[in-house]
Amino acid sequence: MTEILTSAQMRAIETAQIESGSVTGLELMERAGRGVVAAMFAQWPEFEQGPHRRALVLCGPGNNGGDGFVIARLLHERGWLVDVFLYGAPEKLPPDARHVYERWIDSGRAGLVARLSMPVPKQEEVKALDMATRTTSGATGPELIVDALFGTGLSRPITALGKSLEALQINEAAQACSQRPYVVAVDIPSGLCADSGRILGGRDGVAISADLTVAFHARKPGHVLAEGGERCGKVVVADIGLESGSNQSQRALADLHGIDFTKGGAQLARMISALAGADSLYPKLCKSAGHKYTHGHALILSGGPGRGGAARLAARAALRSGSGLVTVGCPPDAVPENAARLDAVMLCPLEDAQALAHTLEDTRINALCLGPGLGLGTREGALVAAALTAGRATVFDADALTLIAGDPALFAALHDRCVLTPHAGEFARLFPDLAERLHAPAVEGPAYSKLDAARDAAARSGCTVLIKGPDTVISTPDGRACINAAVGERAAPWLATAGSGDVLAGLVAGLLARGLPPFDAAQTAAYLHVEAAIAFGPGLIAEDLPEILPKVLQRLGA
Numbered sequence: 178m179t180e181i182l183t184s185a186q187m188r189a190i191e192t193a194q195i196e197s198g199s200v201t202g203l204e205l206m207e208r209a210g211r212g213v214v215a216a217m218f219a220q221w222p223e224f225e226q227g228p229h230r231r232a233l234v235l236c237g238p239g240n241n242g243g244d245g246f247v248i249a250r251l252l253h254e255r256g257w258l259v260d261v262f263l264y265g266a267p268e269k270l271p272p273d274a275r276h277v278y279e280r281w282i283d284s285g286r287a288g289l290v291a292r293l294s295m296p297v298p299k300q301e302e303v304k305a306l307d308m309a310t311r312t313t314s315g316a317t318g319p320e321l322i323v324d325a326l327f328g329t330g331l332s333r334p335i336t337a338l339g340k341s342l343e344a345l346q347i348n349e350a351a352q353a354c355s356q357r358p359y360v361v362a363v364d365i366p367s368g369l370c371a372d373s374g375r376i377l378g379g380r381d382g383v384a385i386s387a388d389l390t391v392a393f394h395a396r397k398p399g400h401v402l403a404e405g406g407e408r409c410g411k412v413v414v415a416d417i418g419l420e421s422g423s424n425q426s427q428r429a430l431a432d433l434h435g436i437d438f439t440k441g442g443a444q445l446a447r448m449i450s451a452l453a454g455a456d457s458l459y460p461k462l463c464k465s466a467g468h469k470y471t472h473g474h475a476l477i478l479s480g481g482p483g484r485g486g487a488a489r490l491a492a493r494a495a496l497r498s499g500s501g502l503v504t505v506g507c508p509p510d511a512v513p514e515n516a517a518r519l520d521a522v523m524l525c526p527l528e529d530a531q532a533l534a535h536t537l538e539d540t541r542i543n544a545l546c547l548g549p550g551l552g553l554g555t556r557e558g559a560l561v562a563a564a565l566t567a568g569r570a571t572v573f574d575a576d577a578l579t580l581i582a583g584d585p586a587l588f589a590a591l592h593d594r595c596v597l598t599p600h601a602g603e604f605a606r607l608f609p610d611l612a613e614r615l616h617a618p619a620v621e622g623p624a625y626s627k628l629d630a631a632r633d634a635a636a637r638s639g640c641t642v643l644i645k646g647p648d649t650v651i652s653t654p655d656g657r658a659c660i661n662a663a664v665g666e667r668a669a670p671w672l673a674t675a676g677s678g679d680v681l682a683g684l685v686a687g688l689l690a691r692g693l694p695p696f697d698a699a700q701t702a703a704y705l706h707v708e709a710a711i712a713f714g715p716g717l718i719a720e721d722l723p724e725i726l727p728k729v730l731q732r733l734g735a
Contacts, residue, residue, distance in 0.1 A: 179452040180421065181660065182395045184329035184371040184623065186430055186449070190394070190419055193429035202273045205417055206240065209363070210247025210277075212415025213391045217321070217361055220389050220411065224321070228256025233309055233319040233358070236278075237326035237367070238265030238295065243274030244363050245325025246281045253284065260309045260319070264293040264326055264338070296337040303341050310358070319358045324385045328364040329371035329397055332622040334378030338367075342383055362387035364397075366408045370619055371397040373626030374405025374648070379618025384408055394419045396452060398660065402627050402648045406664025447656040450628060453704045472501035473690025474542045477683065478527070478560060479507035480550040480576075485515050487549030487575065487679040490719050492522045494683030495546065497723040498702070500690040506536065530559035537567045544570045544690035548577030549679040558584060565590040570689040570698075572596040574682035575603075582606040588638065593654065595640035596685055596695045600678065604644055608634045632656055641695040643685075643703065645678060651699045659696075661703035669710035669717075676719025681706045683723075705729060 182190070194200050218225045234249040236242035242263065249259045267278055267290070282290065291309075293302050310318055327335065335342075365371050368384025376382035390409040392400060399405040400412045420426060430436075436444045475495045479488030488505055496503045506527040507515055515524055527533050536542070545564050551557050558580050564571050565587065571594065573581060578599050581587045588607075591597075597607070605612035611633050614625045627644060631652035635642040643651045647668065652658040663669050684702035693701065705726065710717055712732075713725045 178454050178659070180395050181398055181401075181450040181452050182421075183450075184397060185433060187329060187394065187397070189429040189433045190421060190426045193425040194419055194423065197423075197425045199423075199425070200418060202240070203276060205419075206243050206273050206277060207247055208417040209244045209393050209415065210251060212393065212417060213244065213248050213323070213361065213363055214251045216389065216391045216413040216415060220413075221359065225255075229258060230256075230321070231258045231319040232260070232321040232323060234259060234261045234323040235326050235367075236261060236263045236290075237328075238263075238269060239328070239330065240271055240274050241325050241328035241330075241363055242270065243277045244328075245323055246274070246277040248323055248325065248363070250277070250281050250284060260291070261289070262291045262293050262306055262309070264298075265295045266292075293338075293341060298338070298341050306341055322358045322360045323363065324360060324367050324387060325363040326367040326385075329399075331365075331367065331370065331377065334382050334620075335368045336378050336381055336383055339383045342368075342385060359389070360385065360387045360410075362390040362409065364392055365390060365399055365405075369399050369405055369408055370622040370624045370626075371399040372623035373619065373628075374399040374402035374408075375619040375624045375626070376404055376408075377619050377622055377624065379620065382619070386410070389413065391415050393417050395421070398450065398626055398628050401452065401660055401662035401664055402650075406648060406662060406668075409665065411665055450658045450660060453659050453661040453700050472499055473544060473687075473692060474502040474504070474539075475500045475544045475546065475683075475686045475690040476504050476506055476525070476536070476542050477546045477549075477686065478533075478551055478564075479505050479511060479515065480552045480557075481508045482511045482514055484550040484552065485511055485518075487676060488546075488551075489515065489518055489522070490676050490679040490723075491546050491549050491574075491683030491686065492519070493720075493723040494680040494726075495544075495687030495690065496521060497726045498684045498687030498691075498705070500544070500687035503687070503690075504542070506533065527560075529556055530563040533560055533563045534567070537563075537569070542569070543692075544572075544686050546572045546574070546682055546686035548572075548574035549682055551576040553579060558587070561587055562590065565592070565595075568592060568594065570594045570596075570695065572598060572682050572685040572689065574598045574678065578603045579606060591638045591640045593640055594695060595638075596643060596689070596699050597634075597638065597640060598643045598645060598678070598682055598685065598699075600645045604630070604634070608637065628652075628658055628660065632658055641699050643699045645681070649703045651696065651703065653696045657696060659700045661700060661707065663707045663710075667707065667711065669707050671713075671715050671717040672707070672710045674718055677706070677710075677722065680719050680722045708733075 236245035366385040366387045376384040388410040477492045479485045504523040506525045509526040611630045631650040635652040647663045649661040688698035708729045
């Protein structure tokens with residue numbers, strides 16, 4: 178698990194440590210600039226070889242612009258030819274940014290700074306910027322563009338800079354150009370909301386697309402949510418010497434969230450989101466002793482004849498994730514079809530809800546999965562009600578989510594042992610007002626995010642909610658949240674295939690059967706789901722996911 182901080186949380190930590198005297202703002206700015214240059218050279222080692230390379234550094238009107246002036250100076254000291262553009266007036270820069278600006282000016286030959294007027298650059302300024310990015314009359318254009326315009330504190334659209342950004346040829350159309358310069362974003366690409374990953378301004382909004390984004394101290398939600406995963410490129414976190422765990426930082430975060438620092442440790446922990454990782458999976462997945470019933474018994478409910486494929490995928494995934502036993506419960510007339518396709522997975526004919534209630538008298542069945550291929554009839558609604566009445570650990574997916582969305586009594590019966598796994602459309606049916614907020618234009622920041630939506634949905638439903646997508650978000654009713662980001666170097670677009678969601682539901686069910694709490698089961702399943710897709714690669718179909726899982730588990734040491 179890797180900590181993710183909102184822009185407000187990051188500012189609180191920075192301010193607290195500056196006020197404590199442990200570091201100055203100027204020192205943080207210098208460390209940030211050095212961190213960006215180090216990350217750039219690590220990404221493109223050839224940039225360290227030889228002088229006379231060209232860079233264009235775009236500096237904004239705040240401290241992010243100050244980071245840009247530090248970067249420009251460091252590149253110049255290494256023999257680079259650096260052009261600098263400042264958006265705004267130098268006399269209005271914050272004190273630390275003004276200091277590094279003046280140091281850049283005092284460096285002599287490097288001291289030229291072109292202006293971009295606020296809020297709308299003048300035509301001649303745009304032309305100058307355009308010329309600075311191109312190869313003309315034998316001159317070589319820049320190999321690198323540094324976006325230090327706006328950082329995590331951006332709260333309004335940068336639409337006024339649209340023509341200037343088009344002149345830079347770093348918009349989406351230019352990403353396919355083989356001769357274009359590399360783009361490095363300082364903290365986050367300008368135009369993105371750091372808390373949501375959404376482009377501020379909606380359809381009319383403008384945002385830079387980077388090849389490399391260098392974040393400071395911790396990732397922000399906007400690096401992995403919504404458009405952030407694509408716009409940020411590779412994300413590297415530079416250590417600038419801040420300590421999240423210091424008393425000053427913890428007190429600042431507690432004050433930010435209105436929590437009594439002396440009593441609110443658990444509350445504070447729930448306000449900090451995390452990025453899913455493999456670091457804590459081993460104790461959750463390792464089987465060290467016991468027999469099949471020690472590791473749980475998952476019951477997966479199936480639809481009728483011709484509709485059992487989704488449940489079989491879920492069952493196979495539950496078995497591969499380590500559940501000791503897995504049974505598919507289906508209508509009696511679907512038993513022959515399922516029997517022809519299943520071996521290690523057992524079968525149980527279930528005529529109706531009464532039959533399900535009778536089956537669940539066996540307390541060794543400790544996890545349920547309802548939804549994949551289930552159907553939307555009266556019988557299926559009664560099955561969902563019976564499952565909720567049983568109070569077992571249960572994952573609801575697909576058709577079950579549609580049934581719950583259409584029946585207030587079923588929604589009201591949800592409990593804290595349930596996991597909901599909606600995709601965007603199902604989420605909109607379950608929580609129409611939250612979906613509307615999430616898809617409304619992001620006029621200003623911090624914009625409503627998928628992380629916010631998951632937390633609000635979990636609090637309302639009283640259970641764990643997993644909203645699927647490349648930026649899968651999992652949250653609990655008490656506000657704990659995790660992002661499983663299949664973006665950047667961890668992207669697995671081939672997961673967009675029929676049945677992959679059914680496999681995910683089965684993974685959650687299998688881990689619930691093994692005794693994992695709903696939040697742990699959901700985040701572990703989401704992580705394994707992506708890792709299996711990456712391990713298999715392009716050409717993946719849903720049936721491949723459970724079969725590649727043993728190799729993934731072996732690599733993780735489980």
